[in-house]
Amino acid sequence: MTSVIRFLDVHKSYRVDGREVPALQPFNLDIVDGEVFGIIGHSGAGKSTLIRLINLLERPSGGRILIGDTEMTALPEPALRAQRRRIGMIFQHFNLLASQTVADNVAFPLRLAGERDAEKVRERVDELLARVGLSEHAGKYPSQLSGGQKQRVGIARALANRPDILLCDEATSALDPQTTASVLDLLASINRELKLTIVLITHEMDVVRRICDRVAVLDAGCIVESGTVADVFLHPRHATTRRFVEEALPEEAATxxxxxxxxxxxxxxxxxxxxxxxxxxxxxxxxxxxxxxxxxxxxxxxxxxxxxxxxxxxxxxxxxxxxxxxxxxxxxxxxxx
Amino acid sequence: MIASPLQSLFPNIDDWGELGHACIDTLLMLGGSLALTVLIGLPLGVLLYLTGKGQLRAMPKFYGVVSLLVNVLRSVPFIILMIVLMPVTYALVGTKLGVRGAIPPLVIGAAPFFARLVETALREVQQGVIEAAQAMGASTWQIVRHVLLPEARGGIAAGITVTAIALVGYTAMGGAIGSGGLGDLAYRYGYLSYKSDYMLVTVALLVVLVQLLQMMGDRIVARYKRH
Known part of the structure; x- marks a missing residue:
């Protein structure tokens, strides 16, 4: 079990009107190769900040972040951009280019990485769209797709440069339950078949239960509990964790x-x-x-x-x-x- | 001379050739100044956007200075701007008159205006899309080239339309101080010589021109907005 992402004494605060407002208290966290790691928390708990620290969309106020052996926090700008290509990311609101077709959206990261060979780009895009089951929609625009289809385009795009890590920022929160299930199945199969490490943030225990191996519970900027999903889900210790579990199983708590x-x-x-x-x-x-x-x-x-x-x-x-x-x-x- | 229906309708217009020439001058001034305005205003608008508060290359002081400069140029009435800029115009194109003399002040008057419209259009681009591009390892230049400009193209096309129409107004004003074109005819014959048929025809032509520009612009914007 080698860790692919390590947080060492990382903390983050924002400057608001000249005052330091803490967003994440100092923490250590290891995410290991090939696992699906969930971070669950209510809105404002700091989970968006935490996931953005991994690809340095947010810079930590202190501490070190390692991806493999690379210290992200020490990288100069061009090296950081190269490193980001090894980390795919999908978003709650998909964040696709509205002006581009599905195929061009998926080709976008390839072109950013400097791939000029149109034939190679086309082949890779075909392969990716086939994987997410959207081959027949290649020529459509995002506005012509359903939410679940948009997220599949987002997943295909995130996988384009064959990343080692996939970050999911509330990837299913804007989707209905049935579509959520199919997107989670897709993520689970990608994790299995591509041996990709997945880090996801969510506010739904059900998402964690379905696909995560381990989970960390975030409450007001602190990791209050972490462990295997089975341990945390079946024997929650912290009050926040218990609330999340009860939200997932409401009738049980009542009877x-x-x-x-x-x-x-x-x-x-x-x-x-x-x-x-x-x-x-x-x-x-x-x-x-x-x-x-x-x-x-x-x-x-x-x-x-x-x-x-x-x-x-x-x-x-x-x-x-x-x-x-x-x-x-x-x-x-x-x-x- | 054979009496034509045109002549009976517009008795004072004895030289239709001059009117045609004025039309061409107006179109030349418009085309030349619009092209240069876009060439200068687009990068300026991108610069304003990028250096604005909370943006990719936020530089509050630099933004403040450029923003002030843009506002100063926008608040000077165009006719005053033309007169003030005469030495600059002369230095740039070797004349203060005619189509060539009109273009520098037109561009200097319209570029800051267009730059603001570009800045506004770019701000409409969803922050999330920019974040996604950053997460994919895009450089600032790649974000501008492949995300901001394509995503904002509808807004930018609308901005070009508005600017082109403003420029039609400016060219007409320029007529008063020797730029030629339809405004010149309207001013000299229609206003100073009381030949109201001149006024009517030139204004009608300007209306047609504005209408055509708006229709073209709307069509392009609609095509971009479909997606």
């Missing part, structure tokens, strides 16, 4: 807090293989424990199947049952005790 429930309320988390085994019914039968199912869901975090059930347990031997469940690899938390 688990229903009054008048008898017994010990426990939350069981199954991950991976355990989700697919009949562990729960076997253990409960063996220990003579009755359970009342209060809330639950079985779903996936990226490719990892998981289940999370909130149960009220009644019976003589609940402790022994819990030990047996833990032994089977099930994570257990006592709720509201």
């Amino acid at each position: 688990a807090q229903a009054p008048g429930v008898a017994g010990r309320v426990m939350r069981l988390t199954f991950r991976g293989g355990a989700t697919l085994q009949p562990v729960l019914s076997r253990v409960m039968r063996e220990h003579g424990v009755d359970f009342n199912l209060l809330a639950g869901r079985i779903d996936r975090i990226k490719d990892l199947p998981y289940g999370q059930l909130t149960l009220a347990l009644e019976g003589a031997d609940t402790d022994a049952a819990l030990v047996a469940l833990r032994a089977a690899g099930i994570e257990i938390e006592e709720m509201g005790a």
Whole structure:
């Protein structure tokens, strides 16, 4: 696991009317090769600033930013521009050239990089448009496309110079849920097939759950929690993280807090293989424990199947049952005790 | 001379050739000054845009000075500007009169005006598109050439139309101090000699000219705005 992006003691503040307003408190962060790294936060938390520090659209007020072995913050202007070509970026509002066709938009970064051979440009554009499924729209203008199609053009454009890193700035926030899903699928397949590192910022936990490997939670300029998506999503520690998780699963939070429930309320988390085994019914039968199912869901975090059930347990031997469940690899938390 | 319907309608106009000549002079002044105005005003407008507050090459002091200069040139009435600039005109083109003598003051009067219109048109370009180009490693020059100018071409075309029409007005004013053209005829015959038919014909021709320019401009803008 080699890190491709490293933030070392980076912080950022803006000068507003002669006063320093902090946007990001000093932080360290490593993003490793080939992962999809999510940064989640509410608007104003500093996530746009953070993602723009990677390609230096924003300069840090202090600290060092490394892409591979290159210290971005130390690069002179021409070298920085060359480095930026190795980093693709897509945007919430797509930011396509309205005056150019789809094909010309995708060809734009190639031309900026100095590719003069029209035949080579055409070939590469065809290849990219085929990858994002827009081959038949090459001659259209952005205004003739839907939001999802525009974002696909943005993705094709971002991939044109074969970057190592793709930055996604709220790439699905302007799209409807169905289009969001298809754009996320496309990003996930690009990550898999091109071995590209993806950094994305979002305010939706669902986006993180679907495609990210790891996540950092940003709150008022601080990274308050970070880790694998499964850990953060299934066992959120910080209040902000918990709110994000509840936003993604609203009905669950409501039922688990229903009054008048008898017994010990426990939350069981199954991950991976355990989700697919009949562990729960076997253990409960063996220990003579009755359970009342209060809330639950079985779903996936990226490719990892998981289940999370909130149960009220009644019976003589609940402790022994819990030990047996833990032994089977099930994570257990006592709720509201 | 055979009495023609034209002659009975406009009894004072005895030399239609002179009128035709004046038309050509006006068109020459317009064409020459418009070309030079765009040539000077476009880079000046880009410079104003780039050095403006919060832009790619923000230079507040430089912007302030250029902006002031542009405003000064824009606030001097054109007729005064022509007179003030006479020595400059003479030094530049060797005469203060005729089509050649008219072009330097026309350009100096119109270029700052056009530069402002270009600056405004460039500000309409979405900041996000510029940011995307920066993220792709574009230099400032590449952004100007491949993003700002193509994206703002509708606004710039509209600016050229407005400037061309303003220049028609300026050329007519120039007639009063010896530039020739339709304004000269309107002033000398129509105003000073009370030949109101001259006034009518020259003004009608100017109206047609302005109308044609506006129609052409609108057509070009509409083509660019389609996308």
